[in-house]
Amino acid sequence: MYECSTNIQxxxxxxxxxxxxxxxxxxxxxxxxxxxxxxxxxxxxxxxxATSYIQNRAxxxxxxxxxxxxxxxxxxxxxxxxxRFTQGIEEITRAHGFETLIAHFDYSEIEKETKVASLLSYxxxxxxxxxxxxxxxxxxxxxxxxxxxVEAMELPLAPIDMAVGLDHLGAxxxxxTQMLNSGKKQIAYFGAxxxxxxKLRMQGYTQAVEAQGHKPIYVLTEEHSSxxxxxxxxxxxxxxxxxxxxxxxxxxDIAVGIMMAAQQKGIEVPKQLSLVGNNALDIGTMMxxxxxxxxxxxxxxGKKSAELIINALTGDxxxxxxxxxxxxxxxxxxx
Amino acid sequence: MYECSTNIQxxxxxxxxxxxxxxxxxxxxxxxxxxxxxxxxxxxxxxxxATSYIQNRAxxxxxxxxxxxxxxxxxxxxxxxxxRFTQGIEEITRAHGFETLIAHFDYSEIEKETKVASLLSYxxxxxxxxxxxxxxxxxxxxxxxxxxxVEAMELPLAPIDMAVGLDHLGAxxxxxTQMLNSGKKQIAYFGAxxxxxxKLRMQGYTQAVEAQGHKPIYVLTEEHSSxxxxxxxxxxxxxxxxxxxxxxxxxxDIAVGIMMAAQQKGIEVPKQLSLVGNNALDIGTMMxxxxxxxxxxxxxxGKKSAELIINALTGDxxxxxxxxxxxxxxxxxxx
DNA sequence: TTGTAGGCGTTATCAG
DNA sequence: CTGATAACGCCTACAA
Numbered sequence: 194m195y196e197c198s199t200n201i202q203x204x205x206x207x208x209x210x211x212x213x214x215x216x217x218x219x220x221x222x223x224x225x226x227x228x229x230x231x232x233x234x235x236x237x238x239x240x241x242x243a244t245s246y247i248q249n250r251a252x253x254x255x256x257x258x259x260x261x262x263x264x265x266x267x268x269x270x271x272x273x274x275x276x277r278f279t280q281g282i283e284e285i286t287r288a289h290g291f292e293t294l295i296a297h298f299d300y301s302e303i304e305k306e307t308k309v310a311s312l313l314s315y316x317x318x319x320x321x322x323x324x325x326x327x328x329x330x331x332x333x334x335x336x337x338x339x340x341x342x343v344e345a346m347e348l349p350l351a352p353i354d355m356a357v358g359l360d361h362l363g364a365x366x367x368x369x370t371q372m373l374n375s376g377k378k379q380i381a382y383f384g385a386x387x388x389x390x391x392k393l394r395m396q397g398y399t400q401a402v403e404a405q406g407h408k409p410i411y412v413l414t415e416e417h418s419s420x421x422x423x424x425x426x427x428x429x430x431x432x433x434x435x436x437x438x439x440x441x442x443x444x445x446d447i448a449v450g451i452m453m454a455a456q457q458k459g460i461e462v463p464k465q466l467s468l469v470g471n472n473a474l475d476i477g478t479m480m481x482x483x484x485x486x487x488x489x490x491x492x493x494x495g496k497k498s499a500e501l502i503i504n505a506l507t508g509d510x511x512x513x514x515x516x517x518x519x520x521x522x523x524x525x526x527x528x
Numbered sequence: 529m530y531e532c533s534t535n536i537q538x539x540x541x542x543x544x545x546x547x548x549x550x551x552x553x554x555x556x557x558x559x560x561x562x563x564x565x566x567x568x569x570x571x572x573x574x575x576x577x578a579t580s581y582i583q584n585r586a587x588x589x590x591x592x593x594x595x596x597x598x599x600x601x602x603x604x605x606x607x608x609x610x611x612r613f614t615q616g617i618e619e620i621t622r623a624h625g626f627e628t629l630i631a632h633f634d635y636s637e638i639e640k641e642t643k644v645a646s647l648l649s650y651x652x653x654x655x656x657x658x659x660x661x662x663x664x665x666x667x668x669x670x671x672x673x674x675x676x677x678v679e680a681m682e683l684p685l686a687p688i689d690m691a692v693g694l695d696h697l698g699a700x701x702x703x704x705t706q707m708l709n710s711g712k713k714q715i716a717y718f719g720a721x722x723x724x725x726x727k728l729r730m731q732g733y734t735q736a737v738e739a740q741g742h743k744p745i746y747v748l749t750e751e752h753s754s755x756x757x758x759x760x761x762x763x764x765x766x767x768x769x770x771x772x773x774x775x776x777x778x779x780x781d782i783a784v785g786i787m788m789a790a791q792q793k794g795i796e797v798p799k800q801l802s803l804v805g806n807n808a809l810d811i812g813t814m815m816x817x818x819x820x821x822x823x824x825x826x827x828x829x830g831k832k833s834a835e836l837i838i839n840a841l842t843g844d845x846x847x848x849x850x851x852x853x854x855x856x857x858x859x860x861x862x863x
Numbered sequence: 864t865t866g867t868a869g870g871c872g873t874t875a876t877c878a879g
Numbered sequence: 880c881t882g883a884t885a886a887c888g889c890c891t892a893c894a895a
Binding site for chain 1 (some may be wrong): 537538579580582583584585586587589590593595604605606608610611614615627629630631632634645646648649650651665668669672673754755756759784785788789792810811813814815816
């Protein structure tokens with residue numbers, strides 16, 4: 194039925210033939226309608242409208258190595274965190290006539306390498322990454338591509354190029370210190386799927402508890418986070434640490450799972466168990482008590498990232514390469 | 529700093545030059561290593577490895593109108609529903625050496641049109657859509673592209689080409705009938721963001737309540753669904769319908785929001801308020817009572833969709849064009 | 864205002 | 880087994 198190569202985007206030539214002009218005229222019209230005679234203008238417009246002509250990007254990719262597209266590399270499609278982030282990016286790219294190509298790698302470094310190669314093979318003009326650790330090969334590919342790159346969400350010590358993020362370690366340190374100051378003695382860190390943000394939060398947690406002479410407690414799983422994983426992690430933790438009175442969670446899915454499980458066990462939050470999550474998702478505001486969570490300006494991070502890429506592409510590259518967009522602690526009462 | 533056209537993916541020629549052979553040899557090696565002399569093979573392999581050479585897809589897109597990529601068009605990145613669906617697709621495409629290009633359109637028909645054009649401009653070899661209503665222009669673009677297309681998730685009456693989905697209307701009808709048979713008298717339909725699935729479920733609901741002589745009650749919002757929207761919709765519904773004893777929700781986010789709000793008001797689920805959601809997300813299993821929800825085989829739908837596309841591309845096109853993959857009712861106790 | 868020629872990187876094809 | 884050539888569609892640069 195379909196020949197393997199029956200993908201027949203009709204070329205510009207077809208449009209031209211049908212009105213009896215050369216394709217150059219049509220090509221010119223597309224970029225600047227005023228550059229062709231007024232009489233032809235209408236005919237071209239009608240024909241293009243009628244046939245829903247779509248530009249073929251391949252020639253531009255070939256002759257200018259530019260696709261007018263920005264590649265976005267997300268760890269996962271299921272993580273709500275990246276929704277607003279992506280919207281922020283697209284808000285900017287759309288305004289500048291750039292497309293976005295989204296790839297995801299399910300938190301696998303190898304898959305990430307593959308996806309970077311894939312995006313580069315489509316000649317993306319810029320790349321927005323959401324992690325700061327990369328394989329050697331990934332780094333080399335990105336470097337030889339010579340395109341502007343933003344590492345978003347974190348503040349890498351040695352950025353590839355540009356970076357927009359926030360201080361996850363510092364945020365964790367601050368909130369843990371607050372928990373300890375409120376009288377909590379045995380706070381555990383709950384983490385899943387060890388991505389780099391999870392590790393930074395863990396470091397902040399560790400530094401904060403050790404600064405006050407406590408021993409860190411880690412309750413970790415390799416599985417992806419979910420509400421039910423949160424519940425089972427609490428189960429597991431309570432068996433081992435009977436005096437557990439605080440939980441700092443790498444994200445809100447786990448925190449909410451813990452809160453639900455705690456409440457079903459009759460454990461009072463925050464009196465008996467103080468609880469802090471990360472990302473401030475909508476579900477946390479529905480809980481009672483409302484979940485306290487470290488919130489990040491994801492939409493703004495997306496926008497800033499896209500702006501940096503576009504500026505770099507249009508020559509308005511600025512001196513500052515790393516931007517710290519800060520965080521806030523959501524108004525909850527689980528701490 | 530970056531010239532607008534400084535995207536320098538080094539070409540095959542560079543690799544060849546560095547070992548002193550012609551690019552044709554390298555090109556052949558890439559497709560079939562055994563087609564070049566054994567002695568050269570190693571040298572090429574090493575050089576490609578060392579320089580992390582990346583194929584440029586533009587030429588293939590140009591001369592064969594094929595990008596070895598399948599386009600996936602998702603309504604939204606935040607909807608958990610499409611995570612497993614996409615994984616199902618990629619399970620298959622990866623095995624066959626196809627890439628995926630993901631685009632999303634935030635439930636906007638116009639944005640969808642733009643994204644379809646964008647994907648086609650990248651010469652995707654196939655297209656997987658997740659909605660069944662399209663603008664005229666979208667349809668025309670897809671038709672003239674002449675590539676295999678799957679409409680996934682639903683069972684359109686007039687499919688563009690192929691379709692893989694389930695009977696949302698029938699599922700709704702069945703579960704509503706069950707609710708009515710359990711003695712409920714005033715069941716409302718809760719919907720947000722009127723996408724096509726929401727409408728199908730609404731039709732099933734309407735037919736079922738009318739079949740038993742009741743009047744349908746719709747509690748709708750144009751906003752995107754979320755837990756907190758669910759809560760405020762319940763608030764709104766209770767004011768108007770004081771005898772409300774059942775809620776059928778277009779998705780679990782709303783259902784969970786309703787359950788939480790109900791419990792905070794002291795309304796017993798399911799005794800006073802029977803509750804059914806859609807999609808069977810993880811959070812529902814955490815609630816008590818566990819949320820009853822209509823579940824769909826999203827992973828399998830993704831896999832089947834990708835298989836159909838790949839079969840069509842390789843000539844193994846099959847007669848059957850529409851596949852109903854069914855649904856199940858999750859084991860909850862909120863009904 | 865309009866038309867023509869060449870080039871981008873890869874591979875199919877044909878010749879050696 | 881290897882090499883030369885042409886072709887894909889569009890746009891830049893130049894010519895008329």
